[in-house]
Amino acid sequence: MKRFYREASVAAADGGWQVQLDGRGVKTVGKALQILPTAALAEALAAEWAGQGEEIDPARFVLRDLADYAIDVVQPDPADSVQALLRFAETDTLCYRAEPEDALAERQNERWEPLLRWVEARWDVHFERVAGVLHRPQPVATLARLHAAIAALDPFAFAALNTLTSLAASLVIGLAALEPDADAAALWDAANLEEDWQAELWGHDFDADALRAKRAALFAEAMEFARLARG
Secondary structure (H helix, E strand, O other): OEOOOOOEEEEEEOOEEEEEEOOEEOEOOOOOEOOEOOHHHHHHHHHHHHOOOOEOOHHHOHHHHHHHHHHHHHOOOHHHHHHHHHHHHHOOHHHEEOOOOOHHHHHHHHHHHHHHHHHHHHHOOOOOOEEOOOOOOOOHHHHHHHHHHHHOOOHHHHHHHHHHHHHHOOHHHHHHHOOOOOOHHHHHHHHOHHHHHHHHHHOOOHHHHHHHHHHHHHHHHHHHHHHHHHO
16 A cells, blocks of 8 residues: 555544644554553554555554554453463463473573562462473363452553463463563563573474564564553
């Protein structure tokens, strides 16, 4: 699609802020008014529009897509979105470790255990750790408390959490990434611990490394989206 506007700006709107293209308010993919909770987030979305060239590249609308997801998907039916995200807690990557005698288990315990203990202390929950790949159900009380925690998030924080959790295959890492002082690089390394371990053993693959870098950038942008939406 060719660029159809000259200028992207930000204006106050009922209930928040809105990006305007040549003075016209932007709408979501679902045709709703795209009302954003903070001026900072609106400015970042306006920068995405302003940074487009003569041909619009949809892949460069990472923040806009997160905002549209919050408005079009989460706001109308938060219950379904929460339930879908909670499934990551049922099979969280950080709970599944190598056998104790495996050298990989030591690194998993070193990197993953502090994150699990943080979540357990923060929400007064307990996660079952599993040696191997056989599924073990998580406690009902744990899932109930985490359900309440993510259901309490506003749609924009939830949209960020959904992307962070999906990329990391871990609700624990997703929740940690929402913290104001979260370290994006450290959390992404934790999410990719097993892949990095294999690369150390057998060597790096160019395509795999390129995909990892692309996903790492998306992870960092989702964290930035959450920060901007907080104000």
